[in-house]
Amino acid sequence: MAPSIFNQLTAEEQLVYSALIFSYPIYVVGGLYVLGSVLGWALLGVFLLRVYLLGKAKFPVPILALVSPIVWFWILAMLVMLAALLIAHIDRQLGTGATIKSTIGWAKGWALLALFPLLGCITTIRPQVVTRGVCVAAASAIPFALLGIAAYVIGLSGELYMSPFKVIGGPEEAFRVRLFGINPETGMARWQFTGPWAPAAGLLSCFQLVICLQESNRRWRLLGIAGALTMCLLCQSRAGWAIFIAIVPIMILLSTLKHPLSWIAAAIILPALVLLGEPIYQWVLESYTQVKESRPGSTRVRGTLARLALQRWENEAPIWGHGTVERGPKIVEYMPIGTHHSWYGLLFVKGIVGLFALALPLALTSIYMLIAAQKSKTARTALGICVIMLSYSFFENLEILAYIYWPALLWLGISLRPQINHTGTTLAPGRV
Template sequence: MASNLLYKSSPEERIIFYSLAGTYGVYILGGMYVLGSVLGWLLLMVFLLKIFIRSSADGAGHPLLRISPLVWLWVIGMVAMLLALLIAHIDRRLGTGMTIKSTIGWAKGWALLALFPLLGNLLKVNPAIVARGCCIAAFSAVPFAIVGIVFYAVGLSGELYMSPLKAIGGPLEAFNVRLFGLNPETHLARWQFIAPWAPAAGLMSCFYLLICLQEQDRAWRFMGVLGATVMCLLCQSRAGWVIFIAIIPMVFGLSRLRNPRVWLATGVLIPALLLLAQPLYDWLLDSYTQVKQSRPGSTRVRETLARIAVQRWANEAPIWGHGIVERGPKSVEHMPIGSHHSWYGLLYVKGAVGFLALALPLALTSFAMLILAQYSKVAQASLGICIVIISYSLFENLEILVYLYWPALLWLGISLSPEAYSTAWVGKPRHPKET
């Protein structure tokens, strides 16, 4: 029960748990973007207030000393994002008003990629609380989907309303409350769930799957995995389906590199793959072509946006970028240049500086998780989270969706804290009354 799990929990842990458990309630109110954007800063304020009171009372040492170097690297990288933004605005004379607006956007986007790992590293959050909250959030997709199916079956629209909270700014899709949408090419129902668009729901299903599998209670674990599976199936995201199916086998294999049987199996598998290399390559190429042709309009727009972003980055602003997104031409249906791809978007908006500011922390954290996953179940989930982030960075803009996948970033920070490797912490109750 949640009451047992939260026994003697900190205020920060309670805020995290109820934010996750109430995910669909917040979504129906149109507040997901507000919650995700504000939550990290709220938790940081609560933590700093506690530290100030505690330090004043007993002169305790400063908690910043326990922060992982990798978390510091994320902080430095996201500060570099802000620096690139400010220099680009000055260089291109975009004005004070636009600079302030973009800085606020940074605080609601890129900054959170460092803030939530920092909080996970500082707050000593019990991973069991995050796992249970994610199970509740994931399973909530099941009744939500059932209601949407009923609406679709009787011919009702899935559109509910546009939240007035859109006045605070952000992508309009994030405030559009709906039961389901329509695939523009097939005109069939397609579920976005709590996400602004369907592929983002596929991203969330992968994160939920990884974290829900860490739940120790079998019933909750089953419900969480079921909800994540429903999300992945109904979102109809091509990338989501592939990553959802592949992520667990990948994590399973990569987290057992110390096992001699894994190397033995690899030694047998590699010669077999060499023998089958040409047929396998042809099959993968045909499969990739079929996936692209399943939605040719979307594929064409993505490829054209990528070409425009790279050309304009290289020719106009290679170091610091353009500072802001710009609408593309009619050939890409006026979609923002650099959208649908984090790396092209970074090159265009923040140049080579922004590109490296994300690439270095993500690469080094992934490598660290690969090592730590050999010893910790918490790190195994984080390894999967890194793989999903890298994979989806090729299809989505990570900073736009960070308000949704903050639990994954928080888990990443938890896995970098010393407490994550205590056998008494994960899989066993921290407090006597949790049994």
């Protein structure tokens, strides 16, 4: 490690770096959900304490002036999420206990989508610290996978235990510690790594890939990419495979729009696509159908959950939603209605208000990063993060998994920080 960077970490950087490099030990003791849910608030507390103790001598510029308007928009949108939750609970008379529980859930989920970008914007956490920590975390997937493969080959169960941290509340699967799981449709091993379920590992692998590519140390960069690839392959997530393959070409394409060669290439490719449009469309459609048919049970459950969520949203609670997910019928294997899809889930739980509370800040951030990515490598990675969030929102509930992809949210804030120049280095690191 470079002594100039890693021997002089601030308290906030040390928390972030330690949380990343010890991801798997923390997962093994069942504390990852607790870590991801609490870390952001702890970082905010440390930062506010620093401001209080050092005062204007170290922070001559008002802290709020450093917050990007886009981050303010995220904060406002997540407060709207909270308002929708409270109104829905009151409207449907869900009771004080349920309201308190759901509010705590908001603080551990939706609030993190604004909190970590805020922290990335106002603190002096350097992107180099995040990239190295993510590389270490991603590379740790390789020995974890080898251990799971060995256990599977000799016939051991992948289930280890249920963490006692489950008492704090949250998705039960987030506290179930496994070396690997079993795909019920094939009977083969399927790895979830540090995620609560296997597709979540696919999401995490995509985020890790785009961040690891920014690592300056070649050895750690290759190890991080290899770890992310291992996660993506062994999690067997169809969405994860597709996004993992496509994300880097998409980032390169979208970040070179100002280059004349990009427009020349577009002028050549677009007419060709028009001429070949019909066979390409048929090929894509057939490929998509084959992917869905590879796991027909999962596809059926997801489709039925989507229809149930839409029908009940439209007929029962179109504005503010139902306030909480509800257990589904046998036809969806009792999966909760409002899960497996961010947009359908938002409509069901928080109504049309909740849907716009995510769609608007995500769209605004994506547009901003698209423009900034033409000059900044840091923003290029942030653009990739936005593309992944948007893509995966059609397969997962983003708020439930925020506790594992918080480094990506932190990176968004770093990209919006005014002290970051176009090479991704800090102009005013503010060492303490």
